[in-house]
Amino acid sequence: MRHFIDTQDFTSTELRSLLELTGLLKAADKQGGLPPLLAGASLGMIFEEPSTRTRISFEVAMTRLGGHALYLKPGEIHLGVRESIKDTARVMSRMVDAIEARTLKHATVTELARWATVPVINGLTDYNHPTQVLCDVFTMIEHSPDGKRLEDLRVAFIGDATNVCSSLMMICTRLGLNFTHCAPARYQAPEAWQAIARANCAASGGSFTATEDPQAAVAGADFVYTDLWWWVGQEAEIPERTAAFMPRYQINEALLAHAPAHAKFMHCLPASRGVEVTDAVMDGPRSIIYDQSENRLHAEKAILAAFVAPRLKPRSAARSHWHAGRIAEFLKHHPLTEPASPAVLSEVDRHV
Missing domain, CATH: 3.40.50.1370 (Aspartate/ornithine carbamoyltransferase)
Structure with a gap:
């Protein structure tokens, strides 16, 4: 499993591939044909300081790709304070499909990546800002x-x-x-x-x-x-x-x-x-600063699609139908389930 922490972790060919994917997803988005590549997926977003472009671009990118983003604002979780970074990484990995982290110290992001079992994306540290510069080079290509x-x-x-x-x-x-x-x-x-x-x-x-x-x-x-x-x-x-x-x-x-x-x-x-x-x-x-800002959204979509989408379990209509039947049957006989009253049932029948 790979993380997106530093562009130095990637070859020129890999970076060019991400830039090409950014272009494909931007075109799909602009033409109303963006596929829900991250349907059902969740992104945990850790922020140690406020943000405009990073927060908005990641959250909107997840939504447009069919997923969900959870904004964890500064001071809202116990990261490295009442809970070790290791424990935070392990717990979040059980609940989300990826972690984006904007931290004051670069070591915090690298420690998260060390212990996480899902991809970690560097949203900015005191050392670098790789998501920003991916968008910057894409903007240069456009101009x-x-x-x-x-x-x-x-x-x-x-x-x-x-x-x-x-x-x-x-x-x-x-x-x-x-x-x-x-x-x-x-x-x-x-x-x-x-x-x-x-x-x-x-x-x-x-x-x-x-x-x-x-x-x-x-x-x-x-x-x-x-x-x-x-x-x-x-x-x-x-x-x-x-x-x-x-x-x-x-x-x-x-x-x-x-x-x-x-x-x-x-x-x-x-x-x-x-x-x-x-x-x-x-x-x-x-x-071209506003073109540059907008492209944060499209670059973030590319990073999320490349690092998260291939790890998602493929959806199966047959499997969903089978599980739906099991769950419905269980709930029908569950001790806490109260049967609908005759009046409610007759009202439902009239609208079926």
Whole structure:
């Protein structure tokens, strides 16, 4: 059994397969022909912090595929507090068909996956956000310049080495894209991440660059991406981080003027408008942030279909009919079952 924890766990071929499946399911959904691949299935969704896109996309994806999602809001279960992560994983595995977890620490998700007997899907951790970047690459495919193959695309990430930066760096270099991370030296991707990216490039033919020059980073870029300059637990660093990034690394019209005319702007959201990016860019003609957000839904459908649907027991009309007969016969003679009164029976007869 496989989990969806890190895109590094998958080959380029496997990731391309998920991207293709995303396209198939999006087309089926748009045309009103989405099959109920997860009929009767349940997804347990653990959230240690609030969410907009992750929560909505997974819940709607399960519903549209015929299943059900259970939202376990922050602090609602005993995860790692009054109950070990192991016990939570084992108990949930007996009741749901998959677990999605958005946690503050990456170790929480990996521990869930260690003990779960159903697929675990990483909805975001402090290290990475693999579901987000699967959708991001799918969005890039949809908005690619005419004639450019996936592996020809150039992506410039301007900003802090966030969990999204980590994930985008890994999936892009895995798939053979050309990825640049631009930030002040102190906030660039750590050497361990860069080493993984370079190893990916050696195998895929992609490229990885780290630079402090935002104008050079966006020159030639097909997609310019940014994220928040701080994350949970870094609030005390906000003044220092703002001083380091502002205004040189803000995505504004002046910086985008150094990018090709076809370059598109991306952001995983939520965004701090007027901080890492201006309103003029977010709401401008180059922005594809809302296409990107919608594609979370379609990417989530693909992940759920790929990891959960093959594990479901096939439905059998004959088996259902046989069990229905046994259960109905049992209930007819059960001590707690009260027979319907003659008046009720005659009313039923009149409507049969």
